[in-house]
Amino acid sequence: MGKFRATDRAAAEDLFNACYPRLAGWVRRLVDDDDTAHEIAAEAFTRLLARWSSLENPQSYLYMIATNLVRDHWRRMGRERRALRAVSAASDSDPVFHPAQDVDVRALIQSLPDRLRQPFLLYHYAGFPIRDVAVMLGRPEGTVKADLYQARSRLRAALGESRA
Amino acid sequence: MPEPRDELDNWLNVQVKPLLPPPGTFERVSGQARRRRIRRAVLSAAGALAVAAVVAVVIPEVTTPAHETGRPASAARVSPAPAASPQHPTPETSSPARIPTPTGRPAPAASSVPAASSTVPPPLSVTFVGTSTGWVMGQALPAGQCNLTAAPHCVVLRRTDTADTGAASWRTVGAPPAHGPSGPSGVTQVRFLNLSDGWAFGPDLWATHDGGQSWTRIDTGGLRVTALEARGGRVFAVWARCTGKGPAFASHCTHFSVYSSSADADAWARTPFTSSRLGLPHVPSAASLVLTGTSVYLLLPGGHLFAGPLTGASLQLVVTASPAAAPCQPGPAQPSGQPSGALLAAGGTDLVLMCTGPPAGGGQRKTICTSRDGGQNWHRTGTAPSPGTASSLAESPSGTLVLATSAGIDVSADGGATWTAARGARPAGGFAYVGMTTATQGVAIPADPSRRAVWFTHDGGSTWTASRVGT
Numbered sequence: 001m002g003k004f005r006a007t008d009r010a011a012a013e014d015l016f017n018a019c020y021p022r023l024a025g026w027v028r029r030l031v032d033d034d035d036t037a038h039e040i041a042a043e044a045f046t047r048l049l050a051r052w053s054s055l056e057n058p059q060s061y062l063y064m065i066a067t068n069l070v071r072d073h074w075r076r077m078g079r080e081r082r083a084l085r086a087v088s089a090a091s092d093s094d095p096v097f098h099p100a101q102d103v104d105v106r107a108l109i110q111s112l113p114d115r116l117r118q119p120f121l122l123y124h125y126a127g128f129p130i131r132d133v134a135v136m137l138g139r140p141e142g143t144v145k146a147d148l149y150q151a152r153s154r155l156r157a158a159l160g161e162s163r164a
Numbered sequence: 165m166p167e168p169r170d171e172l173d174n175w176l177n178v179q180v181k182p183l184l185p186p187p188g189t190f191e192r193v194s195g196q197a198r199r200r201r202i203r204r205a206v207l208s209a210a211g212a213l214a215v216a217a218v219v220a221v222v223i224p225e226v227t228t229p230a231h232e233t234g235r236p237a238s239a240a241r242v243s244p245a246p247a248a249s250p251q252h253p254t255p256e257t258s259s260p261a262r263i264p265t266p267t268g269r270p271a272p273a274a275s276s277v278p279a280a281s282s283t284v285p286p287p288l289s290v291t292f293v294g295t296s297t298g299w300v301m302g303q304a305l306p307a308g309q310c311n312l313t314a315a316p317h318c319v320v321l322r323r324t325d326t327a328d329t330g331a332a333s334w335r336t337v338g339a340p341p342a343h344g345p346s347g348p349s350g351v352t353q354v355r356f357l358n359l360s361d362g363w364a365f366g367p368d369l370w371a372t373h374d375g376g377q378s379w380t381r382i383d384t385g386g387l388r389v390t391a392l393e394a395r396g397g398r399v400f401a402v403w404a405r406c407t408g409k410g411p412a413f414a415s416h417c418t419h420f421s422v423y424s425s426s427a428d429a430d431a432w433a434r435t436p437f438t439s440s441r442l443g444l445p446h447v448p449s450a451a452s453l454v455l456t457g458t459s460v461y462l463l464l465p466g467g468h469l470f471a472g473p474l475t476g477a478s479l480q481l482v483v484t485a486s487p488a489a490a491p492c493q494p495g496p497a498q499p500s501g502q503p504s505g506a507l508l509a510a511g512g513t514d515l516v517l518m519c520t521g522p523p524a525g526g527g528q529r530k531t532i533c534t535s536r537d538g539g540q541n542w543h544r545t546g547t548a549p550s551p552g553t554a555s556s557l558a559e560s561p562s563g564t565l566v567l568a569t570s571a572g573i574d575v576s577a578d579g580g581a582t583w584t585a586a587r588g589a590r591p592a593g594g595f596a597y598v599g600m601t602t603a604t605q606g607v608a609i610p611a612d613p614s615r616r617a618v619w620f621t622h623d624g625g626s627t628w629t630a631s632r633v634g635t
Binding site (some may be wrong): 013016018020021022027028037041045047048052058059084124125152155156159 | 180185186193198319387419
């Protein structure tokens with residue numbers, strides 16, 4: 001086990017102080033709930049500090065963890081929503097469901113496949129340059145650019161459909 | 165109805181509102197992380213025990229051929245010594261190990277690698293203590309070989325004691341067992357405070373207290389040393405978290421800290437910041453460190469200037485007349501680790517800052533600002549000649565400014581108001597570093613190290629002549 005030295009702790013605290021507010025704010029924008037945002041941001045930092053000595057770019061790692069935790073949260077919420085709808089469909093003789101009303105940008109982003117959602121979040125939300133996103137995801141820069149283009153095209157098309 | 169494109173862009177362009185952590189979050193998070201590390205270590209130790217049992221059986225079969233051929237089982241390669249010593253901030257670890265280095269040439273490495281000192285080493289860095297004694301650090305293997313992590317140490321140190329005669333004669337002395345800069349490891353710069361105490365750094369940190377006969381590696385906990393200066397019995401260094409690869413060891417750096425130690429001991433401790441650094445941008449950039457007779461100054465990304473006493477006590481943010489920042493920002497690092505956007509220098513008590521513009525047409529704008537009150541107020545005092553891109557700025561004890569650029573060396577005796585091009589041969593590509601030892605004597609490193617020479621001035625920077633770094 002790599003020791004967590006005093007220098008590491010100081011650097012970790014610096015990183016925490018500098019990055020937590022923005023990371024938590026970024027997560028809140030995606031999950032629309034302060035408590036969940038704190039929970040995800042804190043968990044991301046816990047995982048980061050648990051592997052601190054072996055990381056070259058902690059900030060990138062932090063946002064990658066948060067992106068995955070947000071994805072897990074969305075999946076969990078999706079399952080709960082589906083379960084609630086199933087329950088209400090069984091008990092309610094006149095279920096009212098307006099997909100168009102549920103459609104907003106956040107929901108559309110949730111619906112993107114992982115391959116497109118990850119670069120989209122890291123580039124447009126976390127503000128990493130394309131080069132860094134490419135390194136974080138292990139993809140060529142050209143592929144990341146193409147993924148971003150495709151993600152935006154899909155979102156625009158979906159927004160157009162939802163407003164039609 | 166809004167256009168879909170507008171809606172998407174509007175949504176994406178909304179600024180993220182920061183969400184401050186509830187009190188105690190960091191302590192809770194770090195406690196949980198510690199428990200996870202311990203749990204992982206326990207699991208990993210249990211796994212290692214199982215593996216060791218297997219290895220204990222397998223190893224004799226693997227090593228037998230080596231013994232049969234007479235070759236020792238251990239590798240023949242001379243590798244850099246293991247990191248010894250976590251220093252002061254980490255008292256829980258062991259004390260420094262001293263690595264004896266034979267005076268003379270570094271030990272040969274694997275047979276497939278050329279002998280380290282068979283050629284005159286291209287100079288990377290130079291340092292002088294007084295007018296007659298200096299060291300030049302060179303890289304004895306081609307950069308391509310030195311940049312390999314597995315390469316043997318290929319740093320060579322040469323010393324002269326006759327520089328004041330104008331005919332320096334260099335001899336090889338002990339060097340740290342290191343290779344050139346390669347991402348998180350290697351060294352590229354050397355500094356000596358006196359005939360005994362010296363340091364090789366960038367990004368690793370090595371110290372000697374016997375003139376280079378033996379070197380101690382200082383454990384920086386994975387941080388990279390991007391700048392180091394010594395004065396008045398203390399040494400200060402910038403330790404940063406960086407991700408730059410290869411020779412660009414000082415690029416993509418964030419989270420800068422200043423560590424200092426008594427010059428004659430390896431007792432490094434972090435110099436605290438009394439002003440909060442919250443809100444300072446963590447943009448990848450370089451930082452600049454300069455020492456005056458009384459103070460240490462640190463210029464951080466964003467142009468924030470911190471100052472503290474040479475005792476190593478805390479650094480405070482210098483409150484400037486303009487909004488909380490110096491006239492310009494350090495910008496990306498040069499190969500030496502020094503910033504490219506703002507060159508900070510100090511002679512007596514004045515601070516001088518050269519703000520550089522983007523390179524264009526072989527030149528760049530170079531604005532000189534001076535502060536006489538420790539960085540609180542800055543006055544524009546002039547502009548340096550535009551030809552060439554600036555690499556290094558020095559101020560002599562008498563106040564003369566000496567600027568190294570890709571076009572040569574320029575000198576100003578009036579605080580930057582007027583400049584004169586230095587006389588003497590100019591190496592192609594200009595100079596990468598210039599320093600003034602005294603009011604009259606200075607030394608410069610060419611940008612092209614294959615020149616295998618350093619340049620001296622003995623008239624305050626007006627004239628420069630080459631001195632070959634060889635025997």
